[in-house]
Each structure stands twice: as C-alpha cells, then as structure tokens.
Amino acid sequence: MSTQTKYLLQESQLPKFWYNIQADLPKPMPPVLHPGTLQPIGPDDLAPLFPMSLILQEVSTEREIEIPEPVREVFRLWRPAPLFRAHRLEQVLGTPAKIFYKYEGVSPAGSHKPNSAIPQAFFNAQAGVKRLSTETGAGQWGSSLAMAGQMFGLDVTVYQVRVSYDQKPYRRALMETYGARCIPSPSNETEYGRAVLAQRPDHPGSLGIAISEAVEVAAKNEDTKYALGSVLNHVLLHQTIIGLEAMEQMHMADAWPDVIVGCTGGGSNFAGLAFPFIGHGLRGGAKPRIVAVEPAACPSLTRGKYAYDFGDTAHLTPLTKMHTLGSTFTPPGFHAGGLRYHGMAPLISHCKQLGLLDAVAYTQNQCFEAGVQFARAEGIVPAPEANHAVRGAIEEALRCKREGKAETILFNLSGHGHFDMSAYQAYFAGGLKDEHYDENELAQALSGLPSVPA
Amino acid sequence: MSTQTKYLLQESQLPKFWYNIQADLPKPMPPVLHPGTLQPIGPDDLAPLFPMSLILQEVSTEREIEIPEPVREVFRLWRPAPLFRAHRLEQVLGTPAKIFYKYEGVSPAGSHKPNSAIPQAFFNAQAGVKRLSTETGAGQWGSSLAMAGQMFGLDVTVYQVRVSYDQKPYRRALMETYGARCIPSPSNETEYGRAVLAQRPDHPGSLGIAISEAVEVAAKNEDTKYALGSVLNHVLLHQTIIGLEAMEQMHMADAWPDVIVGCTGGGSNFAGLAFPFIGHGLRGGAKPRIVAVEPAACPSLTRGKYAYDFGDTAHLTPLTKMHTLGSTFTPPGFHAGGLRYHGMAPLISHCKQLGLLDAVAYTQNQCFEAGVQFARAEGIVPAPEANHAVRGAIEEALRCKREGKAETILFNLSGHGHFDMSAYQAYFAGGLKDEHYDENELAQALSGLPSVPA
The missing domain is CATH 3.40.50.1100 (Rossmann fold)
Incomplete structure (x- = not known):
C-alpha cells in the first residue's frame, strides 16, 4: 500500500486550458430567454454587464479555452492545489474504500472562489x-x-x-x-x-x-x-481547473475515481471537479458516479423543479432553465451561507436532466458531525459548505464498508473553516437547528414560476 | 529571470532528522539553575513535567536527532511546506533584491506551532x-x-x-x-x-x-x-524542520540567502528557520546576516538584559540565562499575542551574545502597514506576528534598493491571519495604538531579576 499523503503537481503542470463541457454534451443547453420577449438572447444583450470575452466563454461550445498567461501567473501563488489521500480518515472509518480529496482551501482567500x-x-x-x-x-x-x-x-x-x-x-x-x-x-x-x-x-x-x-x-x-461568483457557464468553466489538475493527480496516484462527490449551492466548485471527469466519460472514458450534495434546507436539485426562472429575486436577470425552488423562496438561515441559493447552475441542471449525475441532501448537523470527524482525522477543519461534501464522501465510504467494496472516492474540499469557527462553536454548544424550509412557502414559490411556452 | 513562484519538495524529501545547533556552538550554553540551590539542574529534575525523551533532546549536543516515522507521517498532511519567491512584492517595492519566504500557514492550525x-x-x-x-x-x-x-x-x-x-x-x-x-x-x-x-x-x-x-x-x-510551545531547546529543535526544508528549496531555486529574517516572541519560528543556516555557517559555509524582528512594545532582544531569570511570573520554573525584560514585566496588549513574552529563548539569547544574529524592533502600525502591502501583492494575509518578519524583510529590500544591491532575502511567514482579521479591522479603522511599555515598569522589572553569582 502506498503511504503517500499528497500528490503535488509542479507549476509547469498547471493547466493551460479550461475544459468546456458544452463541447461534449449529447444535447445542447436550452436557450437563455429574454424575460420580456421570451425569445433567446444574444451576446449583445449581456454586454452592459460583462466584457465580450466572458460572454463568448458563456456561449462557447469549444472544448478547450485558453487560460491567459497573466491569469496563470497569479494562479501560481497557490496552484496547482494539492490532492490528498485520506489515509487517516479511511482508518477511522474502517473502510476498504480509498478516499482522495482535492483541497481548494490553500488559496489566499481560503476557498475555490x-x-x-x-x-x-x-x-x-x-x-x-x-x-x-x-x-x-x-x-x-x-x-x-x-x-x-x-x-x-x-x-x-x-x-x-x-x-x-x-x-x-x-x-x-x-x-x-x-x-x-x-x-x-x-x-x-x-x-x-x-x-x-x-x-x-x-x-x-x-x-x-x-x-x-x-x-x-x-x-x-x-x-x-x-x-x-457561481451559476453562470463561464464561472463553472473557470473552476474546471480543479478537475483538470485532479485528473493528473489521480494518474500520479495510479488510481481513478469510481465516485466523485462535491457540495452544491450555485454549483461552481462541484462542476469544477466533476465536469472534466464527466466529459472524459462522455468521450468514451470511464464513467464515475457523480454525487452532488446539497443542504436539506435548500434542496434545489432534489426538491426543486426543472423550469425557466429568474436568477435573482428582483427579476432583473434573463430567464434560464434550471432546477429551482422559485426565485421568491427564502432559504432558512443555516451556516453554509455559500449554499443558500434558490437555483442550480443551468449547466449542472442540464446534466442532471441528462442523467449524468445524482443528488442527495443532508441536514447541517449531519454535515458538521462529518466535518468534525474529518478534522480530527485529517487536521484540516472544513468550511461549513465543504462539510456537505465530506458527509457525502463518508456515506460512500461506509457503503463500501457494508458492501465490502474497495472503491475509489474523490471529493472536493472546497475551503477551510477558519472564518467559520463561530458555526462550529454553535454546533458544540448544541445550538444548530436543522432548520427546515416551509413546505407551503416552497409550493407557493414554485407555483409562481414564470410561464414559458414549451 | 526565473518566473517560478513556489518551490515544492516531495514527501520523500521531508527531513528525517532535526538539526541541533548545540553541536556547532563555539561556546556551550550556560547551565540551567535550580531556583533554590542555584546549582545546575539535571534531567531528573525535569522528569515530573516532561518525558525523558524530550528532556534528553533538551540537553543533547548531538548534531542530528531522528524524527520518528509516526511524526513524519502526520507531518505529511501539510509538509514539506512551500518556499515562495515574492516576485509581485519585489515589483511593488522596485527592489533589485530577490525575496523568498517560507510559508508555515499551510498547516491545519494555520501556523508553525x-x-x-x-x-x-x-x-x-x-x-x-x-x-x-x-x-x-x-x-x-x-x-x-x-x-x-x-x-x-x-x-x-x-x-x-x-x-x-x-x-x-x-x-x-x-x-x-x-x-x-x-x-x-x-x-x-x-x-x-x-x-x-x-x-x-x-x-x-x-x-x-x-x-x-x-x-x-x-x-x-x-x-x-x-x-x-516555544522557548525551550527541544521546541526550537523541532522547528528546525523549517530551515532544513528551506535549505533544500534554496538549492532548487539556485539561490542562497544573504539575509534571513524572522519574528521573535519566544523565538521558535525564528530559530526554526535560522538555526540550520547559522550552523551551516559555523561549519564553514556561507554566513547570512540573521535578523530577529521583535515588537517595539516587548523588546527583549533589543532592550532586555542578558541575565538569569524565571520563565514564568509565578516563579515555578528553573532559572535560565536569557535576554529578559524581567519576569514581572507586563507587555502592553498589542495584537501580535504570540510575541508577548518577557524573555527570549536561551538558545537564541546565547547566539545573540556570540554575535551570530542581530535584532531590530518595530511598532505594530509599522508591521500592519507591511502586512497589508504584502497581502495586496502576494495574496496571503499574514498573522500579526508574521507581519513583523514581513516588515523586516521589506526594510532589507528597500535598503538593497537604496544601495543598488541584488541581495537574496529569506524570511519566515510563520502563519496566516484568518483568525486575526479583527486586528486588521481595527488597523483600517485607525484604532491601533503603538502602545509603549512603561519605562519605569521595565526598570523595576529589570532591577528585580534574581541575584545569581557569576
């Protein structure tokens, strides 16, 4: 058995291109609609808000989009980010599974953002x-x-x-x-x-x-x-550097994931890890099972409707087709603030519709319990958002234990929790409520979705 | 010019031995004295407090002391730690100096501890x-x-x-x-x-x-x-893994420091970086200038007395010879809490007496100013303690600029500041006082030092 803990890439191995999953999708994305005319919008409609280079990334179907050298120069301050083998967590769980995690908390801001x-x-x-x-x-x-x-x-x-x-x-x-x-x-x-x-x-x-x-x-x-910072195609595109690095690092570890787990709010860190692997599968490679973990209190993928909706509550944005709880839905005030969004990235929603990924939801106490177990084994204290991915990975590892399967699990540890210790403090004080959304409010928000002819 | 930003060692390059500077000192350490008898104490006197293995490290004069494999196994969770070339800071300063920093904030706890x-x-x-x-x-x-x-x-x-x-x-x-x-x-x-x-x-x-x-x-x-967590010989010994890794990384960068800078409270992170380089110089290698940076409000090396003193205020500890402000001296409440100690590690004090290192002191506003400049250039927000090292390194870089010298500067960035943002907040609000100690209190504390016959 290898005892190596970290798999590090040299700066020369920093990816030179982002991966655009739109090139490999078996069915193209539904169009983005103008909220007034309900007609598909074009690049010019977005020009007041974004520079044309980003708009073109938003709509591109090219497989590879170049990462400019000045961007790579800044990335070298913390990238390539490490991939870890969680030997100590595996021992604590007594699982035959191999658990790997990509760690994005090494950035100066402490997350993948x-x-x-x-x-x-x-x-x-x-x-x-x-x-x-x-x-x-x-x-x-x-x-x-x-x-x-x-x-x-x-x-x-x-x-x-x-x-x-x-x-x-x-x-x-x-x-x-x-x-x-x-x-x-x-x-x-x-x-x-x-x-x-x-x-x-x-x-x-x-x-x-x-x-x-x-x-x-x-x-x-x-x-x-x-x-x-999330949801849009070009944001997810930028995050694919996570998965592209992880693929190289899995090769270094002489392993390949059977299961990939990430937490989802708007979806960017999850897509960043998963999309390059999904694309590899779509092009004929191995097809890992892909598991999105969302908060039970804001379950857009597991309880939302796949429909056209606004991205904001004030209804200033175009309409995109996505898994949504309704733009008037107000998620309860749980600690994983980065996952409190009514909708899911349209690209992820589309992949879900195509059967390319699964989704599960956990309560925040379930996630903090997993985060503490992880911290005591591996040292790193995860951000509350990342605790959802930790929980998902632990569940998979325990399933492997029950089934006696030595599967390889890869998850994204999207950030550290050093800014979120008040949430851990509340957890230890027994103060975390597993706040549930109001079923009536959800029904009302879903019934208020904009009406778009098929 | 090399554009490489990080110098990373593989896990196989993790040091197998700590470096014990006591093996190379031109003059042995003064003995530790029993506070009652004023006679040198032996290992057994410390046995109620420490296991014998650590006590033997405390008094050892062996050059190399083995790092046990189970310790190295845990170290692999974050070590070897990266060495960075501060290209962006050099540009901002317009200095011909090359600035390198060893970054210890990658540990799960966020510092070298x-x-x-x-x-x-x-x-x-x-x-x-x-x-x-x-x-x-x-x-x-x-x-x-x-x-x-x-x-x-x-x-x-x-x-x-x-x-x-x-x-x-x-x-x-x-x-x-x-x-x-x-x-x-x-x-x-x-x-x-x-x-x-x-x-x-x-x-x-x-x-x-x-x-x-x-x-x-x-x-x-x-x-x-x-x-x-600091001051004692065996703690400084453990921290030499910082300098031992940095030596390998300077080789990778095809460079060698002319100046080494660290912040000093009890002295452990400073000694950890500096001692392997000092020892290399004592054994005939290059002799970098070594600069200890301490807070102006607690200046044991620059204003303290080299004398026998207690390590604690309650006078329960043995007497050690060190630079001290007096064990009854109370440092003002500045933000770099890790540097608020009345004494300096006896080993560092001894090196200072032997002329092996220099010391300077800066106020906390000077240090936060440097920390913000560093964060805006390099991304990482340093801990308030580490800001002292940043200030010291920037001063050296600006001296190089004035003198037109392309020296190589290496400093220790001992921790990140994510737990200390309230201090930055106060700094931006203009709320940091450059608190000065009371000169009378210092004089009184120094006059109360225990009387030990020469």
Whole structure:
C-alpha cells in the first residue's frame, strides 16, 4: 500500500486550458430567454454587464479555452492545489474504500472562489473596465474578487448583505485588506437600495437585493461591469481547473475515481471537479458516479423543479432553465451561507436532466458531525459548505464498508473553516437547528414560476 | 529571470532528522539553575513535567536527532511546506533584491506551532502519558497541541488566558473541534488558580498564571505531563524542520540567502528557520546576516538584559540565562499575542551574545502597514506576528534598493491571519495604538531579576 499523503503537481503542470463541457454534451443547453420577449438572447444583450470575452466563454461550445498567461501567473501563488489521500480518515472509518480529496482551501482567500475571480478580473481589465461591482453574502466571493481586483488594478465595490456585514466583520476586514470597498446592502448608493430603505429603513438585506444593487451600478456606469461568483457557464468553466489538475493527480496516484462527490449551492466548485471527469466519460472514458450534495434546507436539485426562472429575486436577470425552488423562496438561515441559493447552475441542471449525475441532501448537523470527524482525522477543519461534501464522501465510504467494496472516492474540499469557527462553536454548544424550509412557502414559490411556452 | 513562484519538495524529501545547533556552538550554553540551590539542574529534575525523551533532546549536543516515522507521517498532511519567491512584492517595492519566504500557514492550525506539538504529543504518548496540560494566550499553541493530542490519542487540557478565552472564541472553537478541553484561566481547577480567584474573582488572567496552572496539574498527576510551545531547546529543535526544508528549496531555486529574517516572541519560528543556516555557517559555509524582528512594545532582544531569570511570573520554573525584560514585566496588549513574552529563548539569547544574529524592533502600525502591502501583492494575509518578519524583510529590500544591491532575502511567514482579521479591522479603522511599555515598569522589572553569582 502506498503511504503517500499528497500528490503535488509542479507549476509547469498547471493547466493551460479550461475544459468546456458544452463541447461534449449529447444535447445542447436550452436557450437563455429574454424575460420580456421570451425569445433567446444574444451576446449583445449581456454586454452592459460583462466584457465580450466572458460572454463568448458563456456561449462557447469549444472544448478547450485558453487560460491567459497573466491569469496563470497569479494562479501560481497557490496552484496547482494539492490532492490528498485520506489515509487517516479511511482508518477511522474502517473502510476498504480509498478516499482522495482535492483541497481548494490553500488559496489566499481560503476557498475555490479565486479560480474564477482572477480570470474575471483579468478579462475585465483587458477590456478597459475600471471598476467591478458584485454582491456577497458571507463574503467568500467578495473577498476573492477583492483580491483579484487588486492584482489587476481594478476598483472593486462589494454589496454585502447587511445582516452578514454586521454579523461577520472578519470577511469584510479581508475585503478591505485587499483594498475593496464593502457596502452594506440595501444601501443609499443605488436607486433600488434607496427604494428598499424607504419602505423599511432597517432592512436586513438579502442576496437578491445585493445582486440588484451591483447590477444597477454596472448597468449605469460605462466604466463598471458586474461579476458573479457561481451559476453562470463561464464561472463553472473557470473552476474546471480543479478537475483538470485532479485528473493528473489521480494518474500520479495510479488510481481513478469510481465516485466523485462535491457540495452544491450555485454549483461552481462541484462542476469544477466533476465536469472534466464527466466529459472524459462522455468521450468514451470511464464513467464515475457523480454525487452532488446539497443542504436539506435548500434542496434545489432534489426538491426543486426543472423550469425557466429568474436568477435573482428582483427579476432583473434573463430567464434560464434550471432546477429551482422559485426565485421568491427564502432559504432558512443555516451556516453554509455559500449554499443558500434558490437555483442550480443551468449547466449542472442540464446534466442532471441528462442523467449524468445524482443528488442527495443532508441536514447541517449531519454535515458538521462529518466535518468534525474529518478534522480530527485529517487536521484540516472544513468550511461549513465543504462539510456537505465530506458527509457525502463518508456515506460512500461506509457503503463500501457494508458492501465490502474497495472503491475509489474523490471529493472536493472546497475551503477551510477558519472564518467559520463561530458555526462550529454553535454546533458544540448544541445550538444548530436543522432548520427546515416551509413546505407551503416552497409550493407557493414554485407555483409562481414564470410561464414559458414549451 | 526565473518566473517560478513556489518551490515544492516531495514527501520523500521531508527531513528525517532535526538539526541541533548545540553541536556547532563555539561556546556551550550556560547551565540551567535550580531556583533554590542555584546549582545546575539535571534531567531528573525535569522528569515530573516532561518525558525523558524530550528532556534528553533538551540537553543533547548531538548534531542530528531522528524524527520518528509516526511524526513524519502526520507531518505529511501539510509538509514539506512551500518556499515562495515574492516576485509581485519585489515589483511593488522596485527592489533589485530577490525575496523568498517560507510559508508555515499551510498547516491545519494555520501556523508553525504543530511542528513541535506533533512530536511532543508523540513522545509523551510513547512514554505512556495519558494527558497533556498546557497554556495558551490567543490560542495558536493550544489549538496545535489539541490537534496533536487527538492524533496520538492523548487528552489535552488547555488553560487559556481568560481575557482571550472571552474575546477570541474562534480559537477556542478550533481547540474543541480537535477534541481538547479549554478552560479559562485563572480557574477553580488548580490550587494556584483558586488562590488567584480568591484575591480577585474577576481576574482577566495572564500567560504566567496559565503556565502555573498547567504546570501544577502536570506535577500533581502521574499520568499528565506539561507541554510548552516555544522557548525551550527541544521546541526550537523541532522547528528546525523549517530551515532544513528551506535549505533544500534554496538549492532548487539556485539561490542562497544573504539575509534571513524572522519574528521573535519566544523565538521558535525564528530559530526554526535560522538555526540550520547559522550552523551551516559555523561549519564553514556561507554566513547570512540573521535578523530577529521583535515588537517595539516587548523588546527583549533589543532592550532586555542578558541575565538569569524565571520563565514564568509565578516563579515555578528553573532559572535560565536569557535576554529578559524581567519576569514581572507586563507587555502592553498589542495584537501580535504570540510575541508577548518577557524573555527570549536561551538558545537564541546565547547566539545573540556570540554575535551570530542581530535584532531590530518595530511598532505594530509599522508591521500592519507591511502586512497589508504584502497581502495586496502576494495574496496571503499574514498573522500579526508574521507581519513583523514581513516588515523586516521589506526594510532589507528597500535598503538593497537604496544601495543598488541584488541581495537574496529569506524570511519566515510563520502563519496566516484568518483568525486575526479583527486586528486588521481595527488597523483600517485607525484604532491601533503603538502602545509603549512603561519605562519605569521595565526598570523595576529589570532591577528585580534574581541575584545569581557569576
């Protein structure tokens, strides 16, 4: 048995191309629709918000899209990221399975989010953009874009959900360390923010409102564009660097996954690991089972409807076909803030429809229990979001134990939990509720989906 | 010019031996004295507190001491640690200097502390010890020992300074995640703690009191030993894995340091990087200039006296000769909690006396300014302690710029700042005071040093 723990790639092995799964899909993606005309939109419709280079990535069906050298130069600060064999966790579980995990917490921001923030900043800077606006909840995306903007000379303005702004000042301090402006949303800086505040001066904010503010600022200012941290095709494309590296590292380990597990909110870290393996299978290679793990309190893939819906609550975005709980659905306030989104990335939703992946849901106590078990065996304390992937992988390993199968499991440990220790503190104090959504609210949100003729 | 950013060693290159600088010193260390008899103590005097294997490391003059395989197995979870070339920082500074940094923030606890916590737990477990007691201030050492104890099946009890216990709950949550008990000190669990509380029920605690409680528990319980995170010879020995790896990595980079910089509190991360290079120089190799950077508010090397003193404020420890501000000196409450210690490691103090290293002191605003500059260039946000090393390295790089010299600078980035964002927050809010110690208090503390005949 190999006792090697880490599989490290040299900088010369850093991927030079992202992998675009749209090239290999047996059926093309449903079109994105204009919310007024219900007609498919074209690249120009998105031009006020994004630079054309990113829009072209959004719609591309080329298999390989080049990673520019200035992006790779920044990536070298932490990439290639390590792949670990979880020897110690395997021993604790007493499983015959081999467990591997790709670790994205080595980035300076502590998660996979810079994988897309860096290229988004680069392509915007290249297009002459001076400022990026974005929204953030807990702050993982906001801090990553703040770092990326700093590195390419862009000003970054982050609209942070006010309740998070007040309750989680450390991520805000990280954004400011990277030189970004962080504004509690709803704010007085936008028309939409002012309208919300006029109705309710102490409004706690929501991701939907923050998106609307960030989009408004980008739409109204020539020198400003908008950046989104998940869901969109080009964001998932950027994250495929995770899976491309992992494929090389599995070769180094002389192994190949039978099962791939990731956590899903908007879907970017999951797609980043899984898509290159799915594509390999579609092109005739081995077909690992792909398992998306989502929170039981926000189960878009397992309980949502596959339908056209808005990406935001204020209904400013185009309509995309995706697994959705309805854009008016408000997920309960569980700790894995990065997974609190009503919809699933259209690309992942499409793959689910095509039978290319499975989905399961766990409660947050189930996930924290797994995270603590992982930390005590492997040292690394996972982020609450990543605990969902840990739980999924442990379940697979225990299944292998029951079935006496020595399968190979690969999961994505998308970030460390050093910014989230208050959640662990609450868990140890017995204070985590397994908050369930309101079934009536879900039914209502689903019944309010926009009507789109087939 | 090489554009390589990281220099990574394979697991097979993980050092098999620690380096013991005592083998190469031109003059042996002054003896450790019994506080009552003022006579040199022997190994047996320390046996109530430490297992004999660690005591023998403490007094050894063997050059190489083997790292046991079970310790190396745990080290593989994050070691060998990367060495970085700070290309982007060099550009920002416009310096002809080459700046390299060894990064210890990749450990699961986020700092270099596990380098000694893991072997200390191993040697204690090997000696049949069931429980470790220790103290911690901000919690870096406590969380590292908590992780180490979990990995070798030892119960860990951490006495945390009460004010930190209340103000910094996240490190405590980390200790609990690793399964340790964390107790605010002064506590009702020890005689000494009860005596302090009887005098002042709301006592905020101090590192000195917490040490006394942890030592008392170890001295009174057959199955319990004590563990210290810095200062002692064997702790510095364990940290030499940093410098030993860095030497290999400098070879990979086809470079060798002209200057080595580290931050100093008790001295362990600094010694860990510097000692292997100092020893190499003592054995006839190149002699880099070695610069210890300490906080201006707790300047043991630059303002302290080289004298016999106690290691704790309660005067339970033996007397060691070291640079000290006096054991009754109370450092102001600056943010780099890991550097708030009245004394300097005896081995480092001895090297200073022998002219083997220099020391400088900076204020905390000077250090945070450097840390922010570093974060914006390199991405990684340093811990407040590590900001001292960053400042020292930047000063050297700017000197090189003034002098037109392309020197090679190597510094130790001993930990990341993700647990310390409240300090950055205060810095941006303009809230950091450059607290100065009271000159009268220092004079008084120094005049109260124990009288030891020459």
